[in-house]
Amino acid sequence: MVKGLRVSMLLLAVLGNLVWSFSAKANFNGQLTIEIHGLKNKEGQVCASIFASSEGFPSDRDRVLQKQCSKITDTPLIISFQNLKAGIYAVAVFHDQNNDYTLNSNIFGTPKEGFGFSSNPEIRTRAPKFSEAAFLVAGPDTNIQIELKYF
Template identity: 25%
Template sequence: MKTLIVLLAIAVGSCTLSQAQNTGNISAQVTNLTSAEGEVLFALYTADKFMKQEPDFSGKASITDGRAKVVFENVPAGTYAVVVLHDKNGNGRMDFDSSGMPMESFGTSGSNFQYGPPSWAEAKFDYEGGQKEVEIRL
Protein backbone atom coordinates (compact mmCIF):
# COMPACT_ATOMS: atom_id res chain seq x y z
CA MET A 1 0.00 0.00 0.00
CA LYS A 2 2.85 2.38 0.85
CA THR A 3 4.40 1.63 -2.54
CA LEU A 4 1.13 2.53 -4.29
CA ILE A 5 0.92 5.85 -2.41
CA VAL A 6 4.54 6.69 -3.28
CA LEU A 7 3.99 5.82 -6.97
CA LEU A 8 0.80 7.90 -7.03
CA ALA A 9 2.62 10.87 -5.47
CA ILE A 10 5.41 10.59 -8.06
CA ALA A 11 2.90 10.40 -10.91
CA VAL A 12 0.98 13.46 -9.69
CA GLY A 13 4.23 15.37 -9.18
CA SER A 14 5.39 14.48 -12.68
CA CYS A 15 2.11 15.67 -14.20
CA THR A 16 2.30 18.95 -12.31
CA LEU A 17 5.91 19.50 -13.41
CA SER A 18 4.99 18.65 -17.01
CA GLN A 19 2.10 21.12 -16.96
CA ALA A 20 4.29 23.85 -15.48
CA GLN A 21 6.86 23.34 -18.24
CA ASN A 22 4.19 23.69 -20.95
CA THR A 23 3.28 27.25 -20.02
CA GLY A 24 5.27 30.42 -20.31
CA ASN A 25 5.33 33.89 -21.78
CA ILE A 26 4.78 35.14 -25.30
CA SER A 27 6.31 38.56 -26.05
CA ALA A 28 4.63 40.39 -28.92
CA GLN A 29 6.31 43.44 -30.39
CA VAL A 30 5.62 45.94 -33.17
CA THR A 31 8.78 47.59 -34.49
CA ASN A 32 7.69 49.74 -37.43
CA LEU A 33 5.29 52.31 -35.95
CA THR A 34 5.49 55.65 -37.76
CA SER A 35 3.55 57.69 -35.20
CA ALA A 36 3.64 57.94 -31.41
CA GLU A 37 -0.03 58.91 -31.26
CA GLY A 38 -2.34 56.76 -29.15
CA GLU A 39 -1.40 53.26 -28.07
CA VAL A 40 -1.06 49.78 -29.50
CA LEU A 41 -3.64 47.10 -28.64
CA PHE A 42 -2.54 43.46 -28.68
CA ALA A 43 -4.77 40.36 -28.70
CA LEU A 44 -3.74 36.69 -28.49
CA TYR A 45 -6.31 34.28 -29.93
CA THR A 46 -6.91 30.56 -30.24
CA ALA A 47 -8.60 29.25 -33.41
CA ASP A 48 -12.09 29.04 -31.95
CA LYS A 49 -12.10 32.72 -30.90
CA PHE A 50 -10.02 34.26 -33.71
CA MET A 51 -11.60 37.58 -34.74
CA LYS A 52 -15.02 36.44 -33.41
CA GLN A 53 -14.87 36.70 -29.62
CA GLU A 54 -12.86 38.30 -26.87
CA PRO A 55 -9.23 37.17 -27.13
CA ASP A 56 -7.73 34.61 -24.78
CA PHE A 57 -5.17 37.23 -23.68
CA SER A 58 -4.94 40.96 -24.36
CA GLY A 59 -2.79 43.94 -23.52
CA LYS A 60 -1.89 47.44 -24.60
CA ALA A 61 1.34 49.38 -24.77
CA SER A 62 2.53 52.91 -25.28
CA ILE A 63 4.81 53.70 -28.21
CA THR A 64 8.49 54.51 -27.71
CA ASP A 65 10.92 55.01 -30.60
CA GLY A 66 8.51 53.42 -33.08
CA ARG A 67 8.10 50.30 -30.94
CA ALA A 68 5.45 48.81 -28.66
CA LYS A 69 5.59 45.53 -26.74
CA VAL A 70 3.46 43.42 -24.42
CA VAL A 71 4.12 40.13 -22.67
CA PHE A 72 1.30 37.59 -22.40
CA GLU A 73 2.07 35.66 -19.21
CA ASN A 74 1.28 32.08 -18.16
CA VAL A 75 0.16 31.04 -21.63
CA PRO A 76 -0.46 27.30 -22.03
CA ALA A 77 1.08 25.46 -24.98
CA GLY A 78 -1.10 25.54 -28.09
CA THR A 79 -1.68 27.22 -31.42
CA TYR A 80 -2.22 30.99 -31.32
CA ALA A 81 -2.35 34.14 -33.44
CA VAL A 82 -1.56 37.71 -32.41
CA VAL A 83 -3.62 40.61 -33.76
CA VAL A 84 -2.35 44.17 -33.29
CA LEU A 85 -4.05 47.55 -33.77
CA HIS A 86 -2.39 50.97 -33.64
CA ASP A 87 -5.26 52.78 -31.91
CA LYS A 88 -4.22 56.34 -32.76
CA ASN A 89 -7.25 58.03 -31.21
CA GLY A 90 -7.40 55.83 -28.10
CA ASN A 91 -11.03 54.77 -28.50
CA GLY A 92 -10.24 51.06 -28.07
CA ARG A 93 -11.44 49.91 -31.48
CA MET A 94 -10.58 50.03 -35.17
CA ASP A 95 -11.98 53.01 -37.06
CA PHE A 96 -13.12 52.88 -40.70
CA ASP A 97 -13.62 55.53 -43.36
CA SER A 98 -16.89 55.97 -45.27
CA SER A 99 -15.89 53.30 -47.81
CA GLY A 100 -15.23 50.72 -45.07
CA MET A 101 -11.43 50.85 -45.23
CA PRO A 102 -9.49 50.84 -41.94
CA MET A 103 -8.18 54.25 -40.86
CA GLU A 104 -5.69 52.77 -38.38
CA SER A 105 -2.80 50.37 -38.97
CA PHE A 106 -3.16 46.73 -37.99
CA GLY A 107 -1.31 43.46 -38.42
CA THR A 108 -1.08 39.85 -37.34
CA SER A 109 1.59 37.33 -36.49
CA GLY A 110 2.97 35.54 -39.52
CA SER A 111 1.12 37.68 -42.03
CA ASN A 112 1.57 40.85 -44.00
CA PHE A 113 -1.86 40.88 -45.62
CA GLN A 114 -2.80 43.71 -47.91
CA TYR A 115 -6.59 43.60 -48.27
CA GLY A 116 -9.41 41.96 -46.39
CA PRO A 117 -9.59 40.57 -42.89
CA PRO A 118 -6.71 38.51 -41.52
CA SER A 119 -6.87 34.74 -41.91
CA TRP A 120 -6.20 32.21 -39.16
CA ALA A 121 -4.15 30.04 -41.53
CA GLU A 122 -1.69 32.88 -42.21
CA ALA A 123 -1.57 34.30 -38.67
CA LYS A 124 -1.27 31.14 -36.54
CA PHE A 125 1.87 29.82 -34.89
CA ASP A 126 2.59 26.87 -32.61
CA TYR A 127 3.69 27.54 -29.06
CA GLU A 128 5.22 24.76 -26.96
CA GLY A 129 5.62 26.71 -23.73
CA GLY A 130 8.61 28.56 -22.34
CA GLN A 131 9.60 31.92 -23.81
CA LYS A 132 8.58 32.98 -27.33
CA GLU A 133 8.99 36.28 -29.15
CA VAL A 134 6.69 37.33 -31.97
CA GLU A 135 7.33 40.38 -34.14
CA ILE A 136 4.42 41.96 -36.00
CA ARG A 137 4.74 44.50 -38.79
CA LEU A 138 1.90 46.89 -39.50
Protein backbone atom coordinates in the same frame (compact mmCIF):
# COMPACT_ATOMS: atom_id res chain seq x y z
CA MET B 1 9.50 -15.17 -28.63
CA VAL B 2 11.61 -13.70 -25.80
CA LYS B 3 13.50 -11.46 -28.25
CA GLY B 4 10.21 -10.07 -29.62
CA LEU B 5 9.02 -9.41 -26.07
CA ARG B 6 12.24 -7.50 -25.27
CA VAL B 7 11.85 -5.34 -28.37
CA SER B 8 8.22 -4.63 -27.47
CA MET B 9 9.18 -3.69 -23.92
CA LEU B 10 11.95 -1.41 -25.18
CA LEU B 11 9.55 0.33 -27.57
CA LEU B 12 7.01 0.80 -24.78
CA ALA B 13 9.68 2.32 -22.55
CA VAL B 14 10.79 4.75 -25.28
CA LEU B 15 7.20 5.75 -26.11
CA GLY B 16 6.42 6.19 -22.41
CA ASN B 17 9.38 8.54 -21.99
CA LEU B 18 8.32 10.56 -25.05
CA VAL B 19 4.73 10.91 -23.82
CA TRP B 20 5.87 11.84 -20.30
CA SER B 21 8.34 14.39 -21.71
CA PHE B 22 5.70 16.01 -23.93
CA SER B 23 3.05 16.14 -21.18
CA ALA B 24 5.53 17.68 -18.73
CA LYS B 25 6.36 20.41 -21.25
CA ALA B 26 2.68 20.99 -22.07
CA ASN B 27 1.92 21.90 -18.45
CA PHE B 28 4.14 25.01 -18.36
CA ASN B 29 2.86 28.58 -18.35
CA GLY B 30 4.77 30.38 -21.07
CA GLN B 31 5.45 34.01 -21.85
CA LEU B 32 4.83 35.54 -25.28
CA THR B 33 6.80 38.66 -26.20
CA ILE B 34 5.61 40.62 -29.22
CA GLU B 35 7.94 43.14 -30.85
CA ILE B 36 5.87 45.61 -32.89
CA HIS B 37 7.57 47.41 -35.78
CA GLY B 38 6.44 50.01 -38.30
CA LEU B 39 4.64 52.48 -36.03
CA LYS B 40 3.87 55.65 -37.98
CA ASN B 41 4.04 57.82 -34.84
CA LYS B 42 3.92 57.62 -31.04
CA GLU B 43 0.35 58.91 -30.70
CA GLY B 44 -2.13 56.84 -28.71
CA GLN B 45 -1.56 53.22 -27.86
CA VAL B 46 -1.16 49.78 -29.39
CA CYS B 47 -3.69 47.06 -28.57
CA ALA B 48 -2.88 43.36 -29.00
CA SER B 49 -5.34 40.46 -28.77
CA ILE B 50 -4.44 36.77 -28.55
CA PHE B 51 -6.77 34.14 -29.99
CA ALA B 52 -6.53 30.41 -29.25
CA SER B 53 -8.80 29.34 -32.13
CA SER B 54 -10.23 30.54 -35.41
CA GLU B 55 -13.55 31.38 -33.75
CA GLY B 56 -13.81 35.16 -33.72
CA PHE B 57 -10.36 35.83 -35.14
CA PRO B 58 -9.34 38.60 -35.65
CA SER B 59 -11.93 41.01 -34.27
CA ASP B 60 -14.51 39.36 -31.97
CA ARG B 61 -13.76 40.81 -28.54
CA ASP B 62 -15.77 38.04 -26.87
CA ARG B 63 -13.43 35.35 -28.27
CA VAL B 64 -10.14 36.96 -27.18
CA LEU B 65 -8.02 34.83 -24.85
CA GLN B 66 -5.98 37.80 -23.57
CA LYS B 67 -5.88 41.46 -24.55
CA GLN B 68 -3.55 44.28 -23.64
CA CYS B 69 -3.18 47.92 -24.69
CA SER B 70 0.12 49.74 -24.15
CA LYS B 71 1.04 53.40 -24.44
CA ILE B 72 3.72 53.93 -27.07
CA THR B 73 6.90 54.93 -25.29
CA ASP B 74 9.53 53.47 -27.58
CA THR B 75 9.89 51.86 -30.98
CA PRO B 76 9.82 49.05 -31.61
CA LEU B 77 7.15 48.58 -28.97
CA ILE B 78 7.33 45.45 -26.80
CA ILE B 79 4.17 43.84 -25.37
CA SER B 80 4.33 40.68 -23.24
CA PHE B 81 1.67 38.17 -22.23
CA GLN B 82 2.01 35.64 -19.41
CA ASN B 83 0.53 32.26 -18.54
CA LEU B 84 0.05 30.78 -22.00
CA LYS B 85 -0.28 27.01 -22.25
CA ALA B 86 1.49 25.14 -25.04
CA GLY B 87 -0.58 25.45 -28.20
CA ILE B 88 -1.33 27.29 -31.40
CA TYR B 89 -2.28 30.96 -31.21
CA ALA B 90 -2.76 34.00 -33.46
CA VAL B 91 -2.36 37.67 -32.54
CA ALA B 92 -4.11 40.73 -33.95
CA VAL B 93 -2.60 44.17 -33.23
CA PHE B 94 -3.68 47.71 -34.05
CA HIS B 95 -2.33 51.23 -33.50
CA ASP B 96 -5.15 52.96 -31.61
CA GLN B 97 -4.07 56.54 -32.35
CA ASN B 98 -7.17 58.15 -30.79
CA ASN B 99 -7.34 55.87 -27.69
CA ASP B 100 -10.90 54.65 -28.36
CA TYR B 101 -10.00 50.91 -28.20
CA THR B 102 -11.36 50.42 -31.73
CA LEU B 103 -9.69 49.93 -35.10
CA ASN B 104 -11.31 52.84 -36.93
CA SER B 105 -12.13 52.49 -40.62
CA ASN B 106 -13.53 54.64 -43.41
CA ILE B 107 -16.95 54.22 -45.06
CA PHE B 108 -15.54 51.48 -47.30
CA GLY B 109 -14.25 49.47 -44.32
CA THR B 110 -10.58 50.26 -44.95
CA PRO B 111 -8.68 50.71 -41.66
CA LYS B 112 -7.65 54.30 -40.89
CA GLU B 113 -5.21 53.13 -38.20
CA GLY B 114 -2.26 50.77 -38.43
CA PHE B 115 -2.78 47.04 -37.91
CA GLY B 116 -0.86 43.78 -38.06
CA PHE B 117 -1.00 40.07 -37.37
CA SER B 118 1.31 37.36 -36.11
CA SER B 119 3.26 35.61 -38.90
CA ASN B 120 2.88 38.86 -40.91
CA PRO B 121 0.59 37.44 -43.62
CA GLU B 122 0.11 39.43 -46.81
CA ILE B 123 -2.97 41.66 -46.55
CA ARG B 124 -4.91 42.64 -49.66
CA THR B 125 -8.70 42.74 -49.50
CA ARG B 126 -9.50 40.86 -46.30
CA ALA B 127 -8.23 40.09 -42.83
CA PRO B 128 -6.15 36.91 -42.65
CA LYS B 129 -7.56 33.58 -41.56
CA PHE B 130 -6.43 32.17 -38.22
CA SER B 131 -4.30 29.58 -40.03
CA GLU B 132 -2.44 32.35 -41.90
CA ALA B 133 -1.49 34.12 -38.66
CA ALA B 134 -0.99 31.07 -36.45
CA PHE B 135 2.20 30.32 -34.52
CA LEU B 136 3.22 27.74 -31.93
CA VAL B 137 3.94 28.34 -28.27
CA ALA B 138 5.99 25.30 -27.27
CA GLY B 139 8.38 26.58 -24.63
CA PRO B 140 8.54 28.95 -21.67
CA ASP B 141 9.53 31.97 -23.83
CA THR B 142 8.18 32.67 -27.32
CA ASN B 143 9.15 35.81 -29.25
CA ILE B 144 7.43 37.07 -32.38
CA GLN B 145 7.63 40.23 -34.48
CA ILE B 146 4.68 42.01 -36.10
CA GLU B 147 5.05 44.64 -38.80
CA LEU B 148 2.20 47.19 -38.78
CA LYS B 149 0.55 48.19 -42.04
CA TYR B 150 -1.18 51.47 -42.82
CA PHE B 151 -3.47 52.23 -45.78
